[in-house]
Amino acid sequence: MSEFQPASPNRYPKRKGKPGRVDLDVSELDNLIDDQGIRLRIVPSILCPNRDTLEGTNHHLDCTVCNGDEAVDVVDECFETFGAIQSIRHEKKLEVQGIWDEKDATLTLQSKDRIYFWYKVIVLDFASIYNELIKKDDDDTDKLRYPPNRSCDTPYHLIDSENKSYRKGVDYRIINETFLKWLTSNRPKVGTLYSICYPVFPTFRVLETLHENRFYNVTSKEKERVPVNLPQQAVIRWDYLANRSGNRQIINEEPT
Numbered sequence: 001m002s003e004f005q006p007a008s009p010n011r012y013p014k015r016k017g018k019p020g021r022v023d024l025d026v027s028e029l030d031n032l033i034d035d036q037g038i039r040l041r042i043v044p045s046i047l048c049p050n051r052d053t054l055e056g057t058n059h060h061l062d063c064t065v066c067n068g069d070e071a072v073d074v075v076d077e078c079f080e081t082f083g084a085i086q087s088i089r090h091e092k093k094l095e096v097q098g099i100w101d102e103k104d105a106t107l108t109l110q111s112k113d114r115i116y117f118w119y120k121v122i123v124l125d126f127a128s129i130y131n132e133l134i135k136k137d138d139d140d141t142d143k144l145r146y147p148p149n150r151s152c153d154t155p156y157h158l159i160d161s162e163n164k165s166y167r168k169g170v171d172y173r174i175i176n177e178t179f180l181k182w183l184t185s186n187r188p189k190v191g192t193l194y195s196i197c198y199p200v201f202p203t204f205r206v207l208e209t210l211h212e213n214r215f216y217n218v219t220s221k222e223k224e225r226v227p228v229n230l231p232q233q234a235v236i237r238w239d240y241l242a243n244r245s246g247n248r249q250i251i252n253e254e255p256t
């Protein structure tokens with residue numbers, strides 16, 4: 001069986017240059033990002049299949065595959081690269097839990113990297129702070145939403161619902177990347193909520209792609225036309241503010 005050929009090879013001769021024409025040089029932007037961009041880990045994401053029918057959009061509310069996000073991270077296919085992030089909008093958002101700054105930003109990648117809606121973008125060489133509410137389980141460990149960033153000296157803070165403080169290294173410590181282990185009997189009461197503030201890697205979700213499907217022919221230096229994808233730009237939002245299906249429930253997963 002012959003292989004499917006969507007189009008003939010692109011071997012058309014390039015046009016002679018015209019005075020005043022503008023020719024984009026993608027490699028210059030690529031080099032700039034390579035030189036001055038920050039290191040990122042991109043985690044692809046795929047639509048969660050836990051739905052009732054092909055036609056409807058009803059997603060199972062108690063889905064344990066995606067925990068209600070409606071998308072599943074494909075962790076095995078994550079990759080590291082460089083990109084530029086610029087903050088463009090600080091917008092107040094009123095939620096039940098309080099007032100949030102959405103802090104949407106733009107992400108610009110090199111032309112070789114492709115991202116899509118809902119991909120996770122993790123900034124690897126910087127730290128941010130995350131406030132998390134956790135319901136005290138009846139065993140020694142509780143799961144954190146993000147792996148703490150250990151490469152910074154940002155202090156941890158933890159208080160229970162009676163405003164009693166607990167200290168890292170004395171009352172608890174972090175084990176297996178994302179688990180908080182209680183070390184003594186000095187701990188919050190089972191079933192009550194406690195609040196922990198800890199350093200994390202800034203983590204975003206791709207909300208929309210701004211510059212997408214920008215196809216272009218490079219002709220300035222080559223003998224033939226070279227079709228290229230121009231670099232992508234996307235709007236990204238803090239992962240914990242970018243819920244697809246309303247307010248996130250606090251989910252206490254059992255340690256594995």
Ligand SMILES: [Zn+2]
Binds near residue numbers: 063064067068
């Ligand atoms: Zn799901």
